[in-house]
Amino acid sequence: MKKLTKQQKSNLITLAMVVCFYLICEIFIRTGLMSSHLKGLLVPLTYYAIAAVGLNLCVGILGELSLGHAGFMCIGAFSSSIFSVMTRDALPTVPRFILAFIIGVAMTALLGFLIGIPVLRLNGDYLAIVTLAFGEIIKNILNAVYMGVDDKGLHLSLKDAASMGLDASTGKKIINGAMGITGTPSDSNFTIAIIILLVSLIIVQNLVQSRDGRAIMSIRDNRIAAESTGINVTKYKMLAFTISAAIAGAAGVLFSHNISTLTAQGIYFGYNASIMLLVYVVLGGIGNIRGSVIAAMILYVLPELLRGMDKYRMLIYSIVLIVMMLFNWSPKAIEFRQNHLSKFSKRFRKEAAR
Amino acid sequence: MSFLNYLINGLSLGSIYAIIALGYTMVYGIAKMLNFAHGDFIMVGSYIIFTIVSTLGLPPGVGLLVAIILCTLLGITTEKVAYKPLRHAGSPLAVLITAIGVSYLLENVALLIFGADTKAFSSMISWSGVSLAGGRLKIQGFTLVSIIVGILILIFLQLFINKTKSGQAMLAVAEDKGAASLMGINVNKTITLTFAIGSALAAVAGALMCTAYPSLTPYTGAMPGIKAFVAAVLGGIGSIPGAMIGGLVLGVIEILGKTYISSQLSDAIVFGILIIVLLVKPTGILGKKIQEKV
Amino acid sequence: MSLLEVNDLNISFGGLHAVHNFNISIERGDLYGLIGPNGAGKTTVFNLLTGVYSPDEGRIILDGRDITNLKPIDKNKAGIARTFQNIRLFKDLSVKDNVKVGLHNIYPYSALSAILRTPAYHKAEKQMDERAMELLEVFDLAGEADTMSSNLPYGKQRKLEIARALATNPKLLLLDEPAAGMNPNETAELMDTIRFIRENFNITILLIEHDMKLVSGICERLTVLNFGQILAKGDTKEVLSNPEVIKAYIGED
Numbered sequence: 001m002k003k004l005t006k007q008q009k010s011n012l013i014t015l016a017m018v019v020c021f022y023l024i025c026e027i028f029i030r031t032g033l034m035s036s037h038l039k040g041l042l043v044p045l046t047y048y049a050i051a052a053v054g055l056n057l058c059v060g061i062l063g064e065l066s067l068g069h070a071g072f073m074c075i076g077a078f079s080s081s082i083f084s085v086m087t088r089d090a091l092p093t094v095p096r097f098i099l100a101f102i103i104g105v106a107m108t109a110l111l112g113f114l115i116g117i118p119v120l121r122l123n124g125d126y127l128a129i130v131t132l133a134f135g136e137i138i139k140n141i142l143n144a145v146y147m148g149v150d151d152k153g154l155h156l157s158l159k160d161a162a163s164m165g166l167d168a169s170t171g172k173k174i175i176n177g178a179m180g181i182t183g184t185p186s187d188s189n190f191t192i193a194i195i196i197l198l199v200s201l202i203i204v205q206n207l208v209q210s211r212d213g214r215a216i217m218s219i220r221d222n223r224i225a226a227e228s229t230g231i232n233v234t235k236y237k238m239l240a241f242t243i244s245a246a247i248a249g250a251a252g253v254l255f256s257h258n259i260s261t262l263t264a265q266g267i268y269f270g271y272n273a274s275i276m277l278l279v280y281v282v283l284g285g286i287g288n289i290r291g292s293v294i295a296a297m298i299l300y301v302l303p304e305l306l307r308g309m310d311k312y313r314m315l316i317y318s319i320v321l322i323v324m325m326l327f328n329w330s331p332k333a334i335e336f337r338q339n340h341l342s343k344f345s346k347r348f349r350k351e352a353a354r
Numbered sequence: 355m356s357f358l359n360y361l362i363n364g365l366s367l368g369s370i371y372a373i374i375a376l377g378y379t380m381v382y383g384i385a386k387m388l389n390f391a392h393g394d395f396i397m398v399g400s401y402i403i404f405t406i407v408s409t410l411g412l413p414p415g416v417g418l419l420v421a422i423i424l425c426t427l428l429g430i431t432t433e434k435v436a437y438k439p440l441r442h443a444g445s446p447l448a449v450l451i452t453a454i455g456v457s458y459l460l461e462n463v464a465l466l467i468f469g470a471d472t473k474a475f476s477s478m479i480s481w482s483g484v485s486l487a488g489g490r491l492k493i494q495g496f497t498l499v500s501i502i503v504g505i506l507i508l509i510f511l512q513l514f515i516n517k518t519k520s521g522q523a524m525l526a527v528a529e530d531k532g533a534a535s536l537m538g539i540n541v542n543k544t545i546t547l548t549f550a551i552g553s554a555l556a557a558v559a560g561a562l563m564c565t566a567y568p569s570l571t572p573y574t575g576a577m578p579g580i581k582a583f584v585a586a587v588l589g590g591i592g593s594i595p596g597a598m599i600g601g602l603v604l605g606v607i608e609i610l611g612k613t614y615i616s617s618q619l620s621d622a623i624v625f626g627i628l629i630i631v632l633l634v635k636p637t638g639i640l641g642k643k644i645q646e647k648v
Numbered sequence: 649m650s651l652l653e654v655n656d657l658n659i660s661f662g663g664l665h666a667v668h669n670f671n672i673s674i675e676r677g678d679l680y681g682l683i684g685p686n687g688a689g690k691t692t693v694f695n696l697l698t699g700v701y702s703p704d705e706g707r708i709i710l711d712g713r714d715i716t717n718l719k720p721i722d723k724n725k726a727g728i729a730r731t732f733q734n735i736r737l738f739k740d741l742s743v744k745d746n747v748k749v750g751l752h753n754i755y756p757y758s759a760l761s762a763i764l765r766t767p768a769y770h771k772a773e774k775q776m777d778e779r780a781m782e783l784l785e786v787f788d789l790a791g792e793a794d795t796m797s798s799n800l801p802y803g804k805q806r807k808l809e810i811a812r813a814l815a816t817n818p819k820l821l822l823l824d825e826p827a828a829g830m831n832p833n834e835t836a837e838l839m840d841t842i843r844f845i846r847e848n849f850n851i852t853i854l855l856i857e858h859d860m861k862l863v864s865g866i867c868e869r870l871t872v873l874n875f876g877q878i879l880a881k882g883d884t885k886e887v888l889s890n891p892e893v894i895k896a897y898i899g900e901d
Contacts, residue, residue, distance in 0.1 A: 217738065218741065
């Protein structure tokens with residue numbers, strides 16, 4: 001057998017970790033040890049891990065700050081849900097979900113590509129605020145749109161349900177303005193979510209460790225040098241951004257097929273949600289794909305586990321966030337850790353052994 | 355005449371955005387960070403005024419003064435505790451995430467103290483306004499007040515920055531921190547001063563905003579904060595007149611868009627304008643073009 | 649026919665005429681020096697040749713092809729590679745990966761091959777690894793192939809930049825102050841390396857340098873720039889003994 005490189009090993013560890021996590025959860029579920037509350041969190045925490053992996057491709061590998069990835073999730077969620085609701089009675093579950101998934105991801109990739117064309121001309125914080133703006137526009141439009149079908153075809157309106165002019169007998173409302181989409185079949189489950197997470201990880205990891213990944217990272221490290229080394233900067237920025245969006249879209253498909261009523265609310269798809277994804281990426285380590293998965297899982301479950309302390313949970317969460325950032329990133333804290341913590345942990349171990 | 359009325363309302367809302375955007379743009383220009391918690395300072399200021407005026411029954415002027423002082427102190431403290439240690443961190447994202455943490459913290463502290471229910475904010479301004487053109491154009495008092503306050507603050511800031519030593523120090527730090535400190539400018543003090551001014555402005559904006567839209571919750575500041583940031587970027591982030599123009603443009607577009615196009619899509623219109631402007635002028639209306647030296 | 653033929657190149661920034669009627673003709677296999685006091689416009693010439701700036705007037709012809717207005721990436725594909733005065737490595741990539749970015753267009757495969765890890769991927773990666781290691785050997789960097797490039801000492805960073813530029817298989821290599829910040833030993837070693845790559849890589853080199861020992865040691869011909877204009881050109885010895893050149897360097901400082 002060929003000897004594995006360090007990177008290949010690291011990739012396999014990440015995948016193995018996810019599989020182990022899955023198996024452990026399955027054992028707990030099968031033996032009835034997992035509460036139904038916790039069980040309900042498994043799919044969400046997996047799709048947030050997927051979205052974080054996608055965002056890390058944009059933030060960590062490409063080096064461009066996006067505050068609009070929740071908007072991409074939103075596109076994936078809505079486009080796939082529309083398909084699933086329309087074909088609910090016409091198709092069996094498996095092909096229906098596969099098609100819905102493909103449609104959701106393709107639509108998000110297309111939109112990511114189209115948004116990328118103007119956005120990637122900008123730099124730094126300007127790029128960040130424009131991605132935020134696009135995310136808010138997506139959310140805002142999906143909150144205002146009414147869509148339905150009848151035997152004459154598709155009807156759209158931005159005013160209200162009545163103005164669509166749906167046929168009374170054959171008409172079917174699909175998007176009901178701010179009330180969103182009801183009746184998406186719950187086709188996703190934990191196993192599917194984990195498979196999609198694994199596929200996303202393989203795509204991103206393989207991409208990063210290839211000619212294309214190096215090209216993307218060279219742009220991040222030094223755009224001017226990359227250009228004069230023969231790297232097509234626009235092409236690779238677009239490639240990374242589009243794939244990053246598509247992965248967020250995949251997370252969106254899982255989102256909408258795990259919830260009975262899909263609405264484009266700010267807490268799910270607004271800039272706050274994008275920021276939450278960014279928190280996962282930064283705390284997991286910018287550019288560290290495995291870190292994104294771990295951080296997303298822990299940070300998603302953490303406030304949920306604190307539910308007992310209800311009123312204080314978000315307060316604790318915010319303090320933990322600030323303290324962790326200061327501890328992880330402040331140059332003084334890093335110096336302090338290097339100087340004292342190794343000594344401290346040695347002494348601690350000695351005392352523990354006594 | 356109704357168009358004129360909407361236009362004036364837009365300018366009034368725009369002035370509030372502009373006042374918040376001034377804080378954003380100064381902090382960005384000098385500390386080179388997006389202070390995501392800035393919007394929440396508005397909320398803090400509003401709750402302080404609410405407590406003093408509605409609960410303690412003191413006059414609004416006292417409320418405003420106390421709010422300005424406390425917000426300033428809060429701004430200085432936040433900078434010292436949460437932002438300063440990360441000024442030289444490996445990634446600029448570190449301080450951004452910390453600012454997000456501060457934003458959550460302020461919202462949740464407010465939630466604990468005041469609860470999630472909407473507080474009715476009594477108007478700070480008793481002036482009923484003026485009637486023009488034989489009563490066909492009526493301008494409310496607070497509309498005029500916010501426009502006037504906005505203009506006064508702009509004039510004050512321009513004078514402060516161009517005429518005082520501290521203001522000049524701010525310009526120097528914004529241009530080049532290293533060179534400024536070599537010239538004997540106390541960079542830390544200058545940054546603290548910037549945060550203090552920005553936070554004081556947020557308190558003023560809070561008073562105006564809660565008079566215009568008298569419903570106060572812990573999340574009141576978030577969206578105006580984001581909009582004001584958009585205004586600052588629109589005008590050219592780092593530029594003080596830019597923030598003013600950006601704020602006014604945004605306010606007018608929001609009100610006119612709500613009235614004539616669609617009330618549900620007003621946010622989409624506002625953000626759409628931002629995108630269009632940045633595509634034409636990638637650094638905003640008054641932003642400077644920066645080219646990397648090779 | 650010469651490899652590089654530049655006619656009456658001009659560029660202004662605002663009111664500053666940074667490069668004025670610049671002409672140069674470099675033969676295949678030349679080791680050519682571009683010298684002049686600070687601010688004379690040498691790096692601007694490099695930026696014009698590599699497409700960072702577009703000239704206001706003038707033509708650049710490489711190997712018989714007009715490349716005047718090509719973008720940096722197309723200039724590189726046409727056969728010009730460069731290093732930078734202020735080192736521009738891909739700092740968070742390993743030493744080997746820096747060189748492999750240079751090999752990007754030499755061993756292509758699709759993104760899909762990369763994701764699916766097809767045989768095409770493995771074959772191209774293997775070729776890239778071999779070629780990258782060959783290049784690193786030349787610069788004595790093979791032992792540090794897996795080091796993060798930002799962790800290299802300064803002198804080695806300069807060498808790595810040259811290796812990366814060479815990886816793109818250029819006809820013309822532009823070196824912007826390759827010896828800046830090096831001690832005399834390192835400079836002497838660098839001179840050997842430059843001679844070596846000229847002999848073994850079938851390449852033409854144009855370099856900017858302030859270190860007169862290096863310039864007089866390895867350059868066969870020189871062009872001297874002063875205030876954006878050509879002050880002198882010709883054989884190295886002749887040019888360096890030209891009183892005008894001496895005055896520009898020492899006399900008026």
